[in-house]
Amino acid sequence: MDLKERLCADTWTNSSSSRKELPKKVPPDHQSFTNFSLQQHQQKWEDPSILDYGTRIEPQFPEFKQSFETPSLITCSPNNQTKIADQPDSQMNETHDASRVKDWDPRAMLNNLSFLEQKIHQLQDLVHLIVGRRGQVVGQSDELAAQQQQLVTADLTSIIIQLISTAGSLLPSVKHTLSSANPSISQFGGALFPSGTGSVLPQNISGSKISDQSNPVDLTGNCRTEQNCPLEEHELKDEEDVDDGENLPPGSYEILQLEKEEILAPHTHFCMICGKGFKRDANLRMHMRGHGDEYKTPAALAKPNKESSSEPMLIKRYSCPYTGCKRNKDHKKFQPLKTILCVKNHYKRTHCDKSYTCSRCNTKKFSVIADLKTHEKHCGRDKWLCSCGTTFSRKDKLFGHIALFQGHTPAIALDETKGSAAETSDRGESNEAANKVGYIGFNFGTNAPGGSGVQNAVDVKGSVIDDPTVYFSPLNFDACNVGGFHEFPRPPFEDSESSFSFLISGSCNYPRKAGGESGSNDLE
């Protein structure tokens, strides 16, 4: 584990400790929260401006599409056709969703139906393929067969998901209630399951945020990660890291190992009615409320586990499917992962490409969007820089890093060496001057009357740094600077051309060289 992760662990433990405090404080407010959000919910229920949601949702779409696209890229890679086919469809779907809030469009329904038809055909083809493969498999190695099978299952899952979601959207009434119920869902998620989403609470209090947050949550489950509030992310990472010290005796827990495709699949919980996918069961249950009163009962909303909590449950732990990974159950020092979310984040972070690049610094890359979001919040604020390129938000972290590694040095902040641009231009001039040594004197001569003595000193110096010949010219600073004060014996003109090369190389090789400071110092 690299240092950064450990640093994270530090902060996470901190945040987790503060989290422990949180629930204690929360209960009294808790009630009022739900009240508050219910009130809001009701308000919005009656509010004719609900229709506005359609327009509010729209700006979210591009984001949605993007995030939708990425997982499908992964899952549907062998099946390009499907991908191309379903993309515009889903897009259309969404726009329809929005518009259908006002008005139900039979043409769209027709579209959807034909899409369903197409999908079912694809499904059929795939199954055919499987059947066909089963026949061929005999000759192939087991591993290859298993791989192919995995791919096929992946395709299947994605197609089925799309099928269900499109089928779900065919029901206009459902859609209507769904979209109007949207805003409240995330609130409830927060309010009712503080242990799950924990510190989401304070963020949801502000009414203005409600619409922002709820939209992506409901429309696209996988957008959730992007919109997660930082505390929630912390929690996730926390879980992954903290279990290092858990030390459950082997065998005291059940090891589950999800396959790669399952891990990378965007959702794990799907609505049986509309097919919408969710990352968390709790969110799904919230979502279900929109499908009818029967889902609104406390029993339906409660955690399913709680009912069966009286029974002794075998603790579940997860294994990473990547062979050779420490989190893989076959590893000698296997360390299980605590939750599915841990598995997902771990897998993406450790075994996937870092495809999300920070748009601000264009250097940091992440495989988990949440990580990118966390980074983007701090990007640019990490002013503590190490020579290795690592940045730190805190000085003590930088110094801890430097203390730990050999050869790492704190890097000087840019603002201190600023003015290097001016210096390079100076250098250009002086190089020119160096070519025509005869002009040096003339050069300075013209400079001298231009400004006051002090300014001249700067000018002369700025160029002289790179032009060693000046030293050896009789036009020394004092003499050329203030005409008439020739009281100093001048250094004789000495030929030391052999040393020029040393100077030039010496001064140019220095990486952090900048003239800005020298200039300012001179003026003091």
Added chain:
Amino acid sequence: MKKQKATHELIFNHFDLLSEEIVFAILDCLNDNPLDKKSFSLVCKSFYAIESRHRKTLKPLRSEHLTTILNRYPSVTHLDLSLCPRITDNSLTVISLVCKKMLRSIDLSRSRFFSHVGLSNLVVNCSNLVEIDLSNSTELRDSAAAAIAEAKNLERLWLARCKSITDIGIGCIAVGCRKLRLINLKWCLGVGDLGVGLIAIKCKEIQSLDLSYLPITNKCLPPILKLQYLEDLFLEGCFGIDDDSLAVLKQGCKSLKMLDMSSCQNISHVGLSSLTSGTECLRQLILAYGSPVTLALADSLQNLSMLQSIKLDGCLVTCSGLKAIGNWCVSLREISLSKCLGVTDKGLSSLVTKHEDLRKLDITCCRKITHVSIAHITNSCTSLTSLRMESCTLVPREAFVLIGQRCHFLEELDLTDNEIDDEGLKSISRCSKLSSLKLGICLDITDEGLTDIGMCCSKLVELDLYRSAGIMDSGILAIARGCTGLEMINIAYCKDITDSSLIALSKCSELKMLESRGCPLITSLGLAAIAVGCKQLTKLDIKKCYNINDAGMIPLAHFSQNLRQINLSYSSVTDMGLLSLASISCLQSMTILHLKGLTSNGLRAALLACGGIRKVKLETSFKQLLPQPLFQHLEARGCVFQWRDKVFQAELDPKCWKLQLEDMQ
């Protein structure tokens, strides 16, 4: 070319019989007077060449000639630029190109106008640099520190008062200069726990660490105390370190020999005992201006079995505390109780009677002690070499006789502002090793006593007679005759002294410092004699010598080519005199207040002519009279102006002056 010529010359020289090593060995002995080597080099070309190759250290006066002198002296390893106020990046580049790997040590503590660019050139080209002094470079920033960090062989680094350097810069140095043995970060206010901690983590060979007045806390202490070779630790004025944080430290640094915890107000005996636990080697402990010296504090330190010196200046001292220190099993060599409150006869006596090996004792301004203390000191501490007891006002004149009777090994004696009389001086004249004697504001001494001193104390180097108004010419004559090695003499406000004293003093050829303020009888004649006789004169103060005029300045300008500092205020020197002084190439500091004959034109000419001048004290009125570009030009050369707006003060009678002083107290 030069070298070839030199060897060519040697063939025809009888001196050729001596090998260069032998000549070098002879030259090694010519250290007392810098002029000796100069004379040697001027004998002939071969001598010139040999001297050029022999010289290891160089302290140039002007940076303009750097190229020439560095080319002349190829063996220079130590370059002291503290007399060159203006060292630009150019100068540093020249140095780095000429000296290359020969250079091992450079002192830039008094220079300005250079930046990280020059430092970087220096460090890259002179890769064998072991020692860099960058103190007082307040403009240097982290980029300069990063440049220093490239000096991989650096062992000693002074960064005192580099206020703009932060943890980041220090971090660079810590990573880059792994061989550091000494680092001085005094007053580097931008450096905190992190930078200091990193130094301690990365530079394992640190022996001396000065962290005075840094905003550090206990956080950086654990790695510091783990340093294996740390001997000297300065934590003066570190207010962030307190008892609570020190209590956590179980073990102090084992190798520590010197600990300075002056002005650490938040540390009491509790923290001190935890810091010093395990430091068996501790020799010197400085706790000046700290917590009260009580029984508890003394007890907490009694386990330091190697302790030789303790300084408690300015602390509140209790009798029981001193007694407990007296009961330590170690025998201290040095105790300083300067300006301590609460030092009584009882406490001091019980202290000194136990530490009979005491060599140095400082009881400056212990105003409660009487002859009882002096009797105890002189009785038990007979091997004292230094006794400083300025302003022990209750000590009667008889007590000083005891000092001369029993402490024959005294080398340094400070009796400023005491009641000593001629009897006492006569007794003290038995201390034949005396080299420094301070008798300022001793109104009861006369020529008689001073003659005794002059006759017996032939090793006297420093004599202070400031405001000892009873002294006249005959006393000084005796001193000049007996103490030929005299280097410093202060006869300020001894108003009866005349030119004959100065003429006598001109025989002291070693004289470097002469202060004769407020001696109205001294004229240019006396000064001329000094100028001719004392070629070493570097510091001259003739303020309020109203009878000194231009006639004194001309010989001074001609003969005193080593003069660095002069105070001419209130004298009768005019433009002419000042202008002639300007020919002294060493002259760096001038104080010229209330010179009636000085015009703005004369001043301007003199200032321009003084190429090496770096500090001028002037009346504020000249600020308007002189053109602004002149100041700009001079400041660019490295000169600093100090403006004074004091009214002309008439001189008081010495006795009256002392009464006035006592009234103020």
